[in-house]
Amino acid sequence: MTKIDHSLENIAFHLGKFEISIYSIISVVVIWLITRAIIWIIKKSIFHNKKLNKYDLSNSYALYQIIRYILWVIAVGLMLESIGIRVTALIVGSAALLVGVGMGLQQTFNDIVSGIIILIEGSTRVGDILEVDDDVITIQQIGIRTSKGLNRDDIVVIIPNSQITTNKVINWSHQSMKTRFRIDVGVAD
Numbered sequence: 001m002t003k004i005d006h007s008l009e010n011i012a013f014h015l016g017k018f019e020i021s022i023y024s025i026i027s028v029v030v031i032w033l034i035t036r037a038i039i040w041i042i043k044k045s046i047f048h049n050k051k052l053n054k055y056d057l058s059n060s061y062a063l064y065q066i067i068r069y070i071l072w073v074i075a076v077g078l079m080l081e082s083i084g085i086r087v088t089a090l091i092v093g094s095a096a097l098l099v100g101v102g103m104g105l106q107q108t109f110n111d112i113v114s115g116i117i118i119l120i121e122g123s124t125r126v127g128d129i130l131e132v133d134d135d136v137i138t139i140q141q142i143g144i145r146t147s148k149g150l151n152r153d154d155i156v157v158i159i160p161n162s163q164i165t166t167n168k169v170i171n172w173s174h175q176s177m178k179t180r181f182r183i184d185v186g187v188a189d
Contacts, residue, residue: 027079028083032079035075046063065144108145112145115143115147124139124171125142132157136151146159147164
């Protein structure tokens with residue numbers, strides 16, 4: 001058994017002063033596999049009822065997306081720790097760099113926060129019909145940064161989530177069955 005432990009601790013790669021052992025590589029792969037398995041189990045348990053109505057399906061999808069993102073953040077942190085990169089030291093050491101990156105990626109962070117708000121709040125769900133910038137779109141997927149929808153011409157439209165949360169958006173799915181449209185008709189002279 002000690003022979004196996006010794007061979008797993010042998011160094012597999014040298015990256016400058018940094019060393020990665022076979023044991024670390026196996027740990028990363030195991031963490032990745034466990035995370036994928038947990039996410040698969042959670043997805044199966046959330047969507048196990050095939051007779052979910054539209055409202056329940058949208059809420060289940062939002063819950064699944066949030067859990068998935070949290071699990072992957074934790075998994076990446078554990079993977080970095082297992083290969084010897086101290087995540088806390090990495091965050092503290094790169095604080096000034098992160099401020100600069102944060103200023104440059106301000107709109108991206110705005111989209112990510114907006115995506116979390118959309119998933120938690122539930123004002124926009126998968127299957128809802130939205131009018132965004134005079135384009136009517138059926139939402140197919142709500143991601144962490146962007147949402148994907150299909151317009152009337154069967155064209156996939158990618159919408160930044162901040163556009164849904166900050167602009168005027170009409171959600172045609174949140175109303176009664178009565179709908180009134182205005183159609184401008186021109187008359188030739």
